[in-house]
Amino acid sequence: MSTTADTQTATTLKKSAYHHGDLRAGLIEATRQLVEQNGPDGFSVSDACRLAGVSTAAPYKHFKNKGEMLVAVCVEGMGRLRANMQSAVADIPLGDPRRVTVIGGEYIKYALAEPACFKLKFGGFTDGMDDDALKAAGEAVFDTAKAEVAACIGESEITPIVQQKAFMLWSFVHGLSFILEDKDLAEMGPEIEIEPLLADITRRVLSD
Amino acid sequence: MSTTADTQTATTLKKSAYHHGDLRAGLIEATRQLVEQNGPDGFSVSDACRLAGVSTAAPYKHFKNKGEMLVAVCVEGMGRLRANMQSAVADIPLGDPRRVTVIGGEYIKYALAEPACFKLKFGGFTDGMDDDALKAAGEAVFDTAKAEVAACIGESEITPIVQQKAFMLWSFVHGLSFILEDKDLAEMGPEIEIEPLLADITRRVLSD
DNA sequence: TACATATGTTAGAGTTTCTTACTTTGACAA
DNA sequence: TTGTCAAAGTAAGAAACTCTAACATATGTA
Structure with missing residues (x-):
């Protein structure tokens, strides 16, 4: 591997820890898991955020509200x-x-x-x-x-x-x-x- | 109607505004109405209290928690x-x-x-x-x-x-x-x- | 009358949803 | 390289909700 390729790969994989990559999909999966675990009514956006490792405000860039997450x-x-x-x-x-x-x-x-x-x-x-x-x-x-x-x-x-x-x-x-x-x-x-x-x-x- | 009967009735009906009379039944009915109105997940104990005209702590003398109200x-x-x-x-x-x-x-x-x-x-x-x-x-x-x-x-x-x-x-x-x-x-x-x-x-x- | 008990209230701790204002990142054009 | 912009995140906080603790008031009974 060339040095250039190494650098590129590292940069790509780092994911910068700020941008999640695909938070929408990540939140849907987190929501599914939590709903399956705690029952349909025992789901909170906060929990999903903790599981996905983002702040509680992040989902609102991808979903209008809690209901839309469940619909997804x-x-x-x-x-x-x-x-x-x-x-x-x-x-x-x-x-x-x-x-x-x-x-x-x-x-x-x-x-x-x-x-x-x-x-x-x-x-x-x-x-x-x-x-x-x-x-x-x-x-x-x-x-x-x-x-x-x-x-x-x-x-x-x-x-x-x-x-x-x-x-x-x-x-x-x-x-x-x-x-x-x-x-x-x-x-x-x-x-x-x-x-x-x-x-x-x-x-x-x-x-x- | 005799004066005595009037007085008794008044006393009975007054309900003293402190003691509700039958808050348990009142809360069950309030809960039913609200659940029927806002859907099964759109129910809050607070709303039921407002509808029944009592403080938000009152239900906890009759039910262990929100879930028990729904079960009732x-x-x-x-x-x-x-x-x-x-x-x-x-x-x-x-x-x-x-x-x-x-x-x-x-x-x-x-x-x-x-x-x-x-x-x-x-x-x-x-x-x-x-x-x-x-x-x-x-x-x-x-x-x-x-x-x-x-x-x-x-x-x-x-x-x-x-x-x-x-x-x-x-x-x-x-x-x-x-x-x-x-x-x-x-x-x-x-x-x-x-x-x-x-x-x-x-x-x-x-x-x- | 006096006490025990049942049934209220107020105050507040800890969560929760969702908004607002700000920051970081990546992409693209000059 | 650099400047601009949109996308995607954060932090802080308002408003509402559940539930608890401590206190107040009414009711029934001895």
């Missing part, structure tokens, strides 16, 4: 959920009802893996926030489900019947996710196994 | 929900699947009538709170549902099949409640009517 976490989460769904069905032929079951399973799996993010999006925290990116991310997930239902019942477009069946299945896995997430609630359905339950409800809803 | 609101809400269910099925013969449909309808109706209370109980706010009264109130609601399912499929006790079917129906109405409550989510199921949807899913789940 949700948007990222919905993106991950959709990606999970798509890779999970990749090996199953189109029109196979197992695709629907697997998609539902991914929904639940996500809810259990990132419970705080899930509650953040669907638990009423982001209700009045009206963020377009978040809305779009959510719709993309549901569109995926509708397409699978259509393929299963042999429809080439999203007819009212497809809408209705997809909506039923969504309601079911959505509710199931919330219930399984809450220890006290999950205890009320003791000897129940998720996979067979999912396959069962899928069959019932997709049938005529 | 949930417990009252679950009680109302159960009462609604019971009076709604009173005129339908036992074993009629319409009883199950109606119970589900009441669940959803409650969720839409007191959305913030509903989210408070089920949205993760009371997760780590572990309150026995709250847990019991929730179980009482589910027990009601299980009994109806058992009657419909001709079982005299809560068998695993009954458990499974009741759990399915609960998951469904639970998820549907959350979805309908959220304007952005409800838009995703546009031309869907709740009553027929409920009857449809009930039939599918109760069938063999």
Whole structure:
């Protein structure tokens, strides 16, 4: 390595300790961790700043307020959920009802893996926030489900019947996710196994 | 009215302006209103005190902390929900699947009538709170549902099949409640009517 | 009447969100 | 090289919030 290169590298890596590099992303990750740790309501901007190593005023250069930080976490989460769904069905032929079951399973799996993010999006925290990116991310997930239902019942477009069946299945896995997430609630359905339950409800809803 | 009665009444009604009378109940109601107004996360003890007309320290004679105030609101809400269910099925013969449909309808109706209370109980706010009264109130609601399912499929006790079917129906109405409550989510199921949807899913789940 | 108890209040410590005014850094043009 | 500018940080502080401690007042009972 030449001396010049060394100098350049050192300069680049130093990051000057003043400018963070990508504080926005850093804060989103810090927020996600804290929310996942302390629950959706036990999050403070101050904590996120401590974790990211910046002053408590720094976030306000990147987000309008605390709520926008939480919304950003949700948007990222919905993106991950959709990606999970798509890779999970990749090996199953189109029109196979197992695709629907697997998609539902991914929904639940996500809810259990990132419970705080899930509650953040669907638990009423982001209700009045009206963020377009978040809305779009959510719709993309549901569109995926509708397409699978259509393929299963042999429809080439999203007819009212497809809408209705997809909506039923969504309601079911959505509710199931919330219930399984809450220890006290999950205890009320003791000897129940998720996979067979999912396959069962899928069959019932997709049938005529 | 006699003078004596007048004096007594006046004394009783005066409430001495120092002692509230029933501050615990007053604070629960104030909390409910505020939570319903500003969303589950937009509630402050201070606001409740202003609304009830007492100092910000007064609640701590009745509740351990903010969380306990919210839990108390949930417990009252679950009680109302159960009462609604019971009076709604009173005129339908036992074993009629319409009883199950109606119970589900009441669940959803409650969720839409007191959305913030509903989210408070089920949205993760009371997760780590572990309150026995709250847990019991929730179980009482589910027990009601299980009994109806058992009657419909001709079982005299809560068998695993009954458990499974009741759990399915609960998951469904639970998820549907959350979805309908959220304007952005409800838009995703546009031309869907709740009553027929409920009857449809009930039939599918109760069938063999 | 007098005391114990329940239920209030005031004052204040310690956090929290968010604003304002200032500083540092990096990039680019002259 | 140097001057300018926008972007991204800091420090300090206002306003609000939760909760505690110490004190005050009312109520019920012996």
